Amino acid sequence: MLKMDSHIHSEYSPDSHSKIDDILKVAKRKNIDIIAISDHNTVDGTSEVLKKTRNTDILAIPSIEISSTQGHILGFGCEENISQGLSPHETIDKIHDLGGLAIIPHPYCFYRHGLLHKCDYRDLKLDAIETKNARFIVGYCNSKAKKLSEKEKIPSLGASDSHYYKFVGDCYSLIDCEKDIDSVFKAILKNKIEAHGNGTSNILLSKYLIEKNVLKKFD
Numbered sequence: 001m002l003k004m005d006s007h008i009h010s011e012y013s014p015d016s017h018s019k020i021d022d023i024l025k026v027a028k029r030k031n032i033d034i035i036a037i038s039d040h041n042t043v044d045g046t047s048e049v050l051k052k053t054r055n056t057d058i059l060a061i062p063s064i065e066i067s068s069t070q071g072h073i074l075g076f077g078c079e080e081n082i083s084q085g086l087s088p089h090e091t092i093d094k095i096h097d098l099g100g101l102a103i104i105p106h107p108y109c110f111y112r113h114g115l116l117h118k119c120d121y122r123d124l125k126l127d128a129i130e131t132k133n134a135r136f137i138v139g140y141c142n143s144k145a146k147k148l149s150e151k152e153k154i155p156s157l158g159a160s161d162s163h164y165y166k167f168v169g170d171c172y173s174l175i176d177c178e179k180d181i182d183s184v185f186k187a188i189l190k191n192k193i194e195a196h197g198n199g200t201s202n203i204l205l206s207k208y209l210i211e212k213n214v215l216k217k218f219d
Helices: 020-029 044-052 088-097 140-152 181-189 202-213
Strands: 002-008 034-037 065-067 072-076 101-104 128-133 156-159 171-175 193-197
Touching: 002 072, 002 156, 020 034, 020 044, 034 044, 072 088, 088 101, 101 181, 128 140, 128 193, 140 156, 171 181
Parallel strands: 002 034, 101 128, 128 156, 156 193
Antiparallel strands: 002 171, 065 072, 072 101, 156 171, 171 193
């Protein structure tokens, strides 16, 4: 089983300042085998991490977090930008056209653009959902996603959704595959994956947000 964090934000997201090098250092320290830089509406972070992980022990999967009209969707495996502001159906079709998987992050989290808060999953050609997203307050949204995954046999992923490099790997997936992208995709689609980990400390998250949004203004 390999350890994967499939949803990490870098400085290429407008709400993150994490350098790719810092993300990689934490991933290595936490024995993460597979990562995906899933920045908001850009693959610039993906392009950088693919170069920096070449000939290393870490496998980087291309990814992007796309803002559809109804919520966020991960284009897992996509190396090209997909326009924001498309409908969920159009966005998912674009992901599949590029050979990627459509993964729904924080599906029921209404204050973080969770897609399934507004859309019926039965109307979507989704490939997997996050059931352990580390950025939660009480855990209700994760629990609801887990129940859906178990009921409908939808592949279930864990991910840090880290916007600060120190939180990389707080939640993660254990996946039964080889360390190559095709094997990762097949394992997800065959549901050979488990969500693990604990939520990011709300105390540490609050401290980070204060430093980022308040104290920086006085530097």
